[in-house]
Amino acid sequence: MRHHGSEPAGDEGGGLRAVGRARRARRCPLRHVPRGRDRVRLHDAAEPARAPPRGRRRDQHGRRGAAGRAPHGRVRGAEGRVPLVGLHHPRDPGARPRGGRAGPESDRHGARRGRGGARARAPASAGRRRRARPHTPVHARRRGPPRRVPRPRERDLCDFCTWGARRRWTSVKKSEGVLLRVEDVSVWFGGVRALSGVTLDAPAGEVTGLIGPNGAGKTTLFDVVTGLQPPGEGRVLLEDADVTATAPHTRSRLGIARTFQRLEVFGTLSVAENVLVAAEMRRGWSRERLDARAVAREAVERVGLSEVADVRVDRLPTGRTRLVELARALATRPRLLLLDEPSSGLTEVETLGLAQLLQLLRELAASGLGVLLVEHDMSLVMGASDRVHVLELGRVIATGTPADVQADEGVRAAYLGDRRLSAPARAVRAPAPEAAPVLELRDVRAAYGPIEVLHGVSLSVPAREVTALLGPNGAGKSTTMKVAAGRLVPTGGDLLLCGRRVNGVGADVLARAGVRSVPEGRGVFPNLTVVEHLRMATHAGTRFTDIEERAFGRFPRLRERRSQVVGTLSGGEQQMLAVARVLSTDPALLLLDEISMGLAPVLVDELYEAVRQAADEGVSILIVEQFAAEVLALADRAAIMLNGRVQRVGSPAEIADELASAYLAGAAG
Ligand SMILES: Nc1ncnc2c1ncn2[C@@H]1O[C@H](COP(=O)(O)OP(=O)(O)OP(=O)(O)O)[C@@H](O)[C@H]1O
Ligand SMILES: [Mg+2]
Structure with a gap:
């Protein structure tokens, strides 16, 4: 694509070329409508006609050529300004030879204007104004400017392109002031108001935290900034340039990069x-x-x-x-990096790595990168951020330094809770009666295809107790959960439920026997509604009204979303549903894999309490968790897993002492 004015094709002489150059100098070289008083008539009697584009088009008969035969026998596009004498075909005085090439003195406009009728038939009139080309902004172009194009002077660019072109032609540009600004942005999804007049900014050279309860609108805001979700109201400014209507891939080119909450x-x-x-x-x-x-x-x-x-x-x-x-x-x-819950699913070892990475991002920030960080792990977000914005129900309820925000009463009530200030209370319970463990794995082996992941896992879950399974990522915890739930058939060893061998009986049979699981990644159906999920849970025999009452009682947010398809729920809302679905159905054994993933701290508190309460009521629980300290506080026993084997089983206190060295060994191994 040529953006700059082309040289006249014919040899009209240096004078005409000079006029052309002069006019081109006053046009935006990106073929935009010229600015203000520079608006010129692109063709008038005194002006040389514009050159044809490089590639010659085919005419209506498929012939190549710059000019062709018009329907009424006239030469198309010439409009009388170029002498045509001697160009007509002998058998048709009004036409050029068939398939003939446009000679130097022939019609230079035919190819450009040869489409047709109306224009071809229009009488040639000196001084007739040609319509200006429609504005095609930089961000709407498919490709950048062609190679070997001299850099345009800034005054030749239209206002919009001034910014884009600067970005293109200068590779390094240190931004001053606000890199990203979101102004009065509102987003509705039907009756749900996900964002409501949100105004915030993320300066270059800083890490800006964005926190808030589940469903507050954080991911939606990311979608608005990256262009995946057009706002109902408001605008998005990148270095003062309005990019509200800019396509997502173009924003990416302009320097916005992101990670996704749902991978x-x-x-x-x-x-x-x-x-x-x-x-x-x-x-x-x-x-x-x-x-x-x-x-x-x-x-x-x-x-x-x-x-x-x-x-x-x-x-x-x-x-x-x-x-x-x-x-x-x-x-x-990128120049602006949006991170949506980057630590979610990481165990301590990797979280530590991420903290180091955020440290690295801060170094990048010092050299000009802007980071907007959505995170529920308070140690990370508070440690890394220069400033924090707090969203609740689509509105900004607080902005300030991490210390200010942590001290804000409204934020604590809506989001933080008191969890980080005091250890979770632990109910004193009578010791469980001696009985066969509800679940037992004996020397279990499991593999994905040819790769063996569990190399002889032995573990038991006593009745009415909470057993925590800890270990670094990749240790085999989730695979152990899959085997226990009947979703993966062991290749060796025994799986016992209340003393009975149940190898390979299938997840459905185990579910009817009272085994319920919240798998890693939630396991929800994106196209079904909340209520449909709860209705499915009745397969275990619990009445629908009871399930609904318990689920909505535990998570009132789900009641508001009862008819919404689950794929459009926020990450945390989906997690609530996955947990509500199993806790509401009278389980005998609960297998919980990272239930706190993506949940606001205050909600994690409530969830742990619900788990504790279920154990007190007689449910046996095997739980895998990201937050070792919190889960050890509610567990009765804990096991450390490393490289596909259970290394150690003991009381929470014993395991807490050994955890760091075990994790480091896992990381080293
Ligand atoms: N496509 C959609 N249709 C209907 N409602 C939607 C849609 N997308 C999001 N929502 C609703 O908008 C609200 C905000 O969702 P969003 O994903 O932005 O929350 P969030 O702050 O990222 O929450 P979380 O911390 O749980 O990830 C939620 O209540 C969600 O149910
Ligand atoms: Mg989210």
């Missing part, structure tokens, strides 16, 4: 390939001479995934997959 990776590609996709895209659009592989390698190293660079992403645990997304975002070399 969006290519599962069948390796870690390195996932990141390479982003690096290649960056190379494609940036016009920089980048070695995409080197950029991808650097990003993978930066998030500490070098050792699994060649592993398929769908073989990685959730926590590490989040780091893949982060590496992918970094590979685009």
Whole structure:
């Protein structure tokens, strides 16, 4: 695509070329409507006609040529300004020879104007104004300007392009002031008001935290900033340029990168390939001479995934997959980085790594990167952020330094709760009567295809007790849960339920026997509504009204969303549903895999209390959790898992002492 005015095709002489150049100098070189008083008539009697575009078009008969035969026998597009004498075909005085090429003195406009009728038939009139081309802003163009195009002078650009062009032609530009500004943004989903007049900013060179209860609108705000969700009202400014209507991929080119709360990776590609996709895209659009592989390698190293660079992403645990997304975002070399719950699903070891990574991001921030961080892990968000915005029910309820926000009464009531201030209270219970364990795994082995993941796991879950299963990512905890729920048949060893061997009986049979699980990743159906999920839970024999009453009693937010399809619920709301579904159905054994993932702190408190209460009522529980300290506070026993084996079982106090060294051993192994 040529953006700059073309030289006249014919040899009309240096004088005409000079006029053309003079006029071009006053036009936006990106073919925009010229600014204000510079608006010129592109064709008038005194002016040379514009040159044809490079590629010649075919006429209505499929012939190539700059000019063709008009329906009424006239030469198309000439409009009388160019002498046509001698060009007509001998058998048709009004036409050029068939298939003939446009000679130097022939019609130079035919190809451009040869489409037709109306214009071709219009009488040639000196001084007739040609319509200005429609404005096609930089961000709507498919490709950048062609190579070998001289940099346009800024005064030749229209207002919109001034910003875009500066971005393109100058690779390094330190931004001053606010990088991102969201002004009065409101978003409605039918009757649900997800955002309501939200105004906030994220300066370059700072980490800005964004926290709030589940369903507060944080992810929706990210969608608005990245262009995935058009706002009903308000606007988004990137360095003072309004990008509200800009397409998502163009915003990405302009320097906005993000990670997703619900992972969006290519599962069948390796870690390195996932990141390479982003690096290649960056190379494609940036016009920089980048070695995409080197950029991808650097990003993978930066998030500490070098050792699994060649592993398929769908073989990685959730926590590490989040780091893949982060590496992918970094590979685009963004100026604004949006992170949606990056620590969710990470155990302590990786969370520590992430804290180091955020430290690195802060270093990047010091060199100009802006980071907007949504996170429910308070140690991370409060430790990393310069400023924090708090959203509740789609409105900003507080903004300030981490210390200010933590001290804010409204924020504590709506979001933080008192959890971080005091250890969760532990009910004193009578010791469980001696009986056969409800669940027992004896030397269990399990594999995904040819890869064995569990190499002889032995573990028991006594009746009416909470057993916590801890260990670093990739230790095999979720696979153990799958085996226990009957979703993965062990390749060796025994699975016993109340003393009876149940290897391979199927998840449905175990569910009817009272085994309920909240799997990693929630296991909800995105196209069914909340109520439909609860109705499905009646398969276990509990009445629907009872299930509904308990679920909505525990999570009132679900009552408000009862008819909403679950795929459109916020991450935390989906988690609430997954937990409500099992807690409301009189379980005998609960298998809970990372139930706190994506939940606001105040809600995690409530959830742990519900788990504790269920145990007090006689339910046996096996729980895998990200937050070791919290889960040890509510557990009766705990086990540490490493590399597909249970290494140690003991009381929570004993395990707490050994946890750090065990995790470090796991990380080293
Ligand atoms: N497409 C949609 N249709 C209907 N409602 C929606 C849609 N997307 C989001 N919502 C609703 O908008 C509200 C805000 O959702 P959002 O995902 O932004 O919350 P969030 O702050 O990210 O929460 P969480 O911390 O749980 O991830 C929620 O109540 C959600 O149910
Ligand atoms: Mg969210």
